[in-house]
Amino acid sequence: MASFNKVILMGNLVFDPEVRYTAGGTAVTELRLAVNRYWFDKQANERREETTFVDVTLWDRKAEVAGEYLAKGRPVLIEGRLQLDTWDDKETGQKRSKLRVVGETMQLLGGRGDSGSSGPRSAPGGQSNDGQSYGGANDSSSGGGPSGDFEPSSGGGIPDDDVPF
Numbered sequence: 001m002a003s004f005n006k007v008i009l010m011g012n013l014v015f016d017p018e019v020r021y022t023a024g025g026t027a028v029t030e031l032r033l034a035v036n037r038y039w040f041d042k043q044a045n046e047r048r049e050e051t052t053f054v055d056v057t058l059w060d061r062k063a064e065v066a067g068e069y070l071a072k073g074r075p076v077l078i079e080g081r082l083q084l085d086t087w088d089d090k091e092t093g094q095k096r097s098k099l100r101v102v103g104e105t106m107q108l109l110g111g112r113g114d115s116g117s118s119g120p121r122s123a124p125g126g127q128s129n130d131g132q133s134y135g136g137a138n139d140s141s142s143g144g145g146p147s148g149d150f151e152p153s154s155g156g157g158i159p160d161d162d163v164p165f
Helices: 060-069
Strands: 007-013 019-021 027-041 046-059 075-088 095-108
Touching (some): 007 046, 019 060, 027 060, 027 075, 046 060, 046 075, 060 095
Parallel strands (some): 046 095
Antiparallel strands (some): 007 027, 019 027, 027 046, 075 095
């Protein structure tokens, strides 16, 4: 049977990330995102808002980048997978469980001093797990796209005046 486990979240950080390291030297950080949902309640004739808080775990370089460039209130886009953690409560002896997101990719949003979500945010030298640059001093693009030396695999480059954007 086929299965698929993918989560995409965009929200604001509830607290500053704190990077820790495992005994093996692997960076890890825990984030909590506040994700808002807005709708119009026709019966009450007013706009409503619902906030969901989601725990996210980041590993390796993504954890270090989050610790360096993210802060409370900053917007971020996370793609990842759901993971169910289970444990025995030491006080009551009951089984406990918690659903969390393990972040696989992260995109920083907003500007340097911005706590709103105005667009992609640059993090010099940072890279995501899939090799995409967050943007940096040698990156000629803005917002983390491919750099100016990108050539498609179909052979030959595309002349600059033929690029549709």
